[in-house]
Ligand code: SF4
């Protein structure tokens with residue numbers, strides 16, 4: 001397999017994954033018969049979708065509302081490890097209790113083949129009967145008020161994404177229906193400053209959202225006029241409210257507010273008016289409304305007061321109004337929208353309506369929201385949860401790097417080098433493999449790059465901190481010293497098989513060897529696997545079981561189906577009779593790294609006379625030496641034993657000869673000629 005072709009196959013795979021992995025957000029209204037909503041709202045006898053809501057309302061036998069059911073992808077956009085959402089049906093009662101949750105669909109590779117899906121179902125079951133505003137923490141928390149939910153071992157990111165999916169869906173629906181109090185869910189407070197702000201201070205602090213609509217945007221041809229140029233904000237904070245409305249009006253309006261209600265101020269200029277025709281009839285304002293998530297705020301004439309903008313230095317505004325939000329709740333700490341409905345006559349009695357919108361978020365100088373753990377990106381939670389392991393891994397990798405950076409010291413004797421090597425392999429196997437479950441795999445990189453490119457969400461690279469660090473390490477060290485630093489020292493599976501083989505040799509188990517040309521097989525495995533991923537990523541996940549990593553570190557091998565268990569057992573047994581059979585002949589990750597590491601800057605040290613000596617070639621386990629005595633970087637596992645011999649004048653024959661001649665007090669003439677030749681040849685190649 002030529003390296004270039006392999007690269008092309010991998011790149012084609014990434015492009016395919018990029019196209020195929022876009023998040024599917026459902027657009028159709030929720031169909032409770034098809035989705036089985038009663039599973040998440042058991043008290044409901046029938047479901048109805050009211051007013052084009054994205055969730056369904058459940059009624060009991062006497063037509064009382066008993067709650068709501070929603071499909072998560074209609075409400076929130078949260079990606080899991082695969083870059084796709086965990087499509088979950090969530091039920092919530094009028095008291096804000098999560099009445100049920102059911103996983104409908106997912107693309108998590110580890111749950112497709114590996115960890116049983118039942119673990120995720122068990123995880124979801126924790127949420128039933130919790131209040132939607134509960135502070136749920138996946139893993140351990142130092143907060144005594146938090147409800148701890150057990151992590152799914154080996155599927156941390158999936159668990160974090162599932163937590164956000166259920167709670168955010170329940171909270172958003174709860175907020176829109178009034179089942180959940182916004183103040184309870186997103187605690188925060190308006191900043192209190194006694195001195196009213198001037199217009200300039202307000203403008204500089206980002207107090208206002210602004211929506212400008214031209215007449216041309218409304219479809220009035222050849223017009224350069226501005227239809228409306230609107231400023232808007234939430235004016236509960238005294239330095240804003242007093243500044244805009246004046247003391248008296250502000251105090252009067254604030255007295256009207258019930259818990260959870262706010263003052264919305266809109267003002268502006270333009271040829272049009274934001275008040276609308278329905279206002280004249282004494283009904284609902286049909287031209288402006290506010291929205292946040294699923295919540296829509298419309299105003300009646302009783303919620304409205306005409307005002308003049310009073311702030312010091314404010315320009316003239318043609319119209320200005322303050323609205324009091326009634327009923328539905330808005331979180332002032334989150335982004336909210338102003339929607340303006342413009343209309344124009346297209347015939348004697350026909351009008352065309354166009355909606356324009358703009359969004360705004362109050363700055364922290366006006367409203368300070370307390371951070372909810374659900375607002376934190378999943379990758380931040382993942383890093384915090386694994387901070388201890390991150391430090392342990394960094395410490396371990398620093399030790400491995402130290403071996404290569406201070407190679408003169410680490411290779412000073414063969415025995416010393418071998419001890420360090422065995423110790424680091426054992427620690428890597430236990431720490432990275434058994435404890436952290438962080439075995440790198442070729443499928444991770446295909447899946448991760450594909451989904452991140454497809455969704456342009458580079459945060460996906462960060463959601464698995466240990467794998468992220470390992471891949472950075474692999475890329476850097478493979479480029480400098482070749483694939484052997486990772487394969488020969490860090491890879492938990494490779495370390496396990498080498499240690500197993502060392503024990504077998506100590507126990508005098510006879511060793512076998514396969515023809516070297518079979519090493520090309522691993523490139524075939526890489527290409528076939530890449531091709532299957534192109535064809536069907538889910539099938540690719542099954543085929544990726546050629547890597548026995550999941551069976552070794554994630555799932556108990558004998559609890560898996562007999563095919564996976566048999567394969568794992570076969571490779572395990574083969575490692576007793578052969579030095580790293582999987583690594584040398586089959587591993588697709590090893591093949592990819594070998595291609596990448598072909599261009600390494602620095603390999604084990606060699607001298608000119610090494611090509612004629614060849615003593616190192618006999619002990620090199622992966623048979624990485626070519627016939628001319630040079631090293632094939634694709635086969636070298638960087639054990640550095642040849643470099644330890646290279647430095648040792650008791651082991652390296654030419655060095656022994658040099659030492660012997662130099663220690664002879666009366667060397668012969670031809671010895672001195674030979675000494676000169678050998679010293680000349682001693683320079684590194
Ligand atoms: S060849 Fe594969 S299994 Fe072996 S050490 Fe390298 S990555 Fe690990």
Ligand code: SF4
Nearest residue numbers: 620636637639640642
């Ligand atoms: S002995 Fe072989 S595997 Fe080890 S460093 Fe030398 S060439 Fe590489």
